[in-house]
Amino acid sequence: MPDRLGPPLGAPLFERAAIIGVGLIGSSLARVVRRKGLAREIAVYDASANVRERLRALAIADEVADSPAAAVAGADLVILCAPVGAMGEIARQIGPHLKAGAIVSDVGSVKSSIIAAVAPHLPASVHFIPAHPVAGTEQSGPDAGFASLFLNRWTILTPPEGADPKAVALLTAFWKNTGANVETMAPAHHDLVLAITSHVPHLIAYNIVGTAADLEEVTQSEVIKYSAGGFRDFTRIAASDPVMWRDIFLNNKDAVLEMLGRFSEDLTALQRMIRREDGEGLEGLFTRTRAIRRSIIDQGQETAAPDFGRRPKDD
Ligand code: NAP
Numbered sequence: 001m002p003d004r005l006g007p008p009l010g011a012p013l014f015e016r017a018a019i020i021g022v023g024l025i026g027s028s029l030a031r032v033v034r035r036k037g038l039a040r041e042i043a044v045y046d047a048s049a050n051v052r053e054r055l056r057a058l059a060i061a062d063e064v065a066d067s068p069a070a071a072v073a074g075a076d077l078v079i080l081c082a083p084v085g086a087m088g089e090i091a092r093q094i095g096p097h098l099k100a101g102a103i104v105s106d107v108g109s110v111k112s113s114i115i116a117a118v119a120p121h122l123p124a125s126v127h128f129i130p131a132h133p134v135a136g137t138e139q140s141g142p143d144a145g146f147a148s149l150f151l152n153r154w155t156i157l158t159p160p161e162g163a164d165p166k167a168v169a170l171l172t173a174f175w176k177n178t179g180a181n182v183e184t185m186a187p188a189h190h191d192l193v194l195a196i197t198s199h200v201p202h203l204i205a206y207n208i209v210g211t212a213a214d215l216e217e218v219t220q221s222e223v224i225k226y227s228a229g230g231f232r233d234f235t236r237i238a239a240s241d242p243v244m245w246r247d248i249f250l251n252n253k254d255a256v257l258e259m260l261g262r263f264s265e266d267l268t269a270l271q272r273m274i275r276r277e278d279g280e281g282l283e284g285l286f287t288r289t290r291a292i293r294r295s296i297i298d299q300g301q302e303t304a305a306p307d308f309g310r311r312p313k314d315d
Contacts, residue, residue, distance in 0.1 A: 004148055005179055008037035013174055015040050018075035020068050020090055021082025022046040022055055024136060025107045027145030029079060030060045032178045035147045045071035046142075047082070054142050069097040077174070079131075080106035080118070084247035088117030100125035103167050107133055109194065109244070111158045111187035113251035119160075127167035130158045132190065133180060134198070138240045151179030152300055158187040188255075195255035199248055200263055203256070205237035206245070 017039035019026045026044065033039050043063040046052050055064045065071035072078050072094045080087050087108055098104065104126050108114045111130050122128050135153035137144065155175040159168045172182045185193070212223045212231060223231065249256060273281040297304045 004151060005032065005035055008035070009177060012040045013038050013170060013177070014075075014077040016043060016075040017041070017077040017079070018043045018045070018065075018071040019061070020045050020071060020078070020080050020094070021086070022051060022061075022142050023081070023140050024142075024144045025133065025149075026079075026081030027055075027058070027060060027142040028147065028149035029081065029107070029145075029178070031145055031147040032150065034060060036177050038174055038177055039077060043071045043075065047086070051142055058142060060142075060145075068093045072097050072099075072102075074099055076102050077171075078102055078104045080104075080108070083243050084108045084110055084114060084251050085243075087114050088121070091118040091121035095121040095123060098123060098126050102126045103171055104128045105131045105171060107131060109198070109248050110252040111190045115158070115160070115187055127164050128160065129163060129168055129171050130187065131171065131175065132156045132158075132194070133175070133178075134194075135180070138236060140241045140244070148179060150175070153180055155180040155182050156190055157182060157184045158190050159184065191252050191255040192258070195252060195259040199252055199256050200259045202237055202240060202245055203249070203260070204263075205234040208234050209238040 017033055019030055019033075019042065022030065022044045023046075026046070030042055030044055033042050041063070042061040043065055044055055044061040045065045045068050046055065052064050052066070055061060063071070068090055076099060078094065078098065080090055082090055087106055091104075100123075104118075104122055105128075106114055106118065108130070109132060111132060115128075115130055118130075119128055133150050133153060133155040135150050135155075137149075155178075157168065157171060157175075168184075175182050208231070212218070213220065215223070227235065270282075270285070272278075273285075293302070296302045
């Protein structure tokens with residue numbers, strides 16, 4: 001089978017890439033950096049001793065450092081891949097050890113609050129270019145990662161005003177070589193877009209699964225037994241990492257609350273349509289939403305396979 005990621009680069013883009021926080025996203029990055037030869041050397045650091053031990057066994061990096069400072073020493077690319085709430089503290093730890101001219105980036109799911117937490121700790125001699133790969137699964141940890149995670153997904157860069165165009169171009173080339181499409185946005189706009197496309201949908205999933213779990217009239221075994229009616233798809237999202245999602249809601253509060261306000265208004269309108277038996281209104285909305293799913297499939301961001309491609313293997 002041809003390698004969907006394509007052949008390795010002739011010459012690496014970076015001499016030494018350091019990845020701090022090596023779970024699903026960090027380990028996927030380490031794997032693709034090695035597979036595509038994007039850096040001559042990869043150093044990784046994770047706060048968890050168990051993860052560091054596992055990383056040594058997995059051998060997806062050249063060096064598993066015992067401190068963030070040791071990982072970033074001499075690195076010309078540093079990517080923070082820890083939970084959103086940990087980014088500021090990591091920046092404080094690595095700030096004095098960064099190489100002049102290095103690109104410092106991250107993969108956090110929110111941007112404005114990470115920029116506010118990280119930027120004050122970085123020396124003026126480095127280029128801070130935040131990023132967010134809009135790719136993931138509901139799994140976590142270094143074993144969950146895979147090299148093609150970013151393939152055909154979007155990575156959003158949010159460079160600060162006045163960022164060095166050469167550094168932005170280099171980071172863009174890096175992400176494109178992971179297989180991702182790259183877009184540039186202002187951080188506040190990123191946070192608003194992601195609030196409606198990712199954060200609010202997760203909140204709805206957490207809420208509906210929580211409501212079902214608390215119901216008294218319908219038993220839990222009935223909820224599980226008849227889950228194919230739609231509930232099951234929400235449980236996949238609601239199984240996402242609790243720490244990661246706690247941090248996202250705490251750090252994208254304003255945009256999430258704004259989008260949630262809009263959502264509540266539209267839900268009230270739907271309630272009214274049901275109460276008034278407005279079949280035309282309901283059908284009109286459902287026709288519009290079906291068209292949105294079609295465009296997501298047309299743009300290669302989802303499979304058109306029936307049942308989301310989750311048919312039994314022997315089907
Ligand atoms: P993950 O699998 O839980 O990995 C995060 C790793 O970072 C864990 O091994 C964690 O160790 C470690 N860590 C925590 N605090 C640290 C610190 N201070 N220094 C170094 N390592 C630390 O999470 P993930 O899914 O890869 O997410 C990582 C980042 O990517 C988050 O910022 C998230 O917003 C972003 N992101 C996630 C997705 C997704 O779908 N998962 C998609 C796009 C972006 P412990 O387990 O010991 O805490």
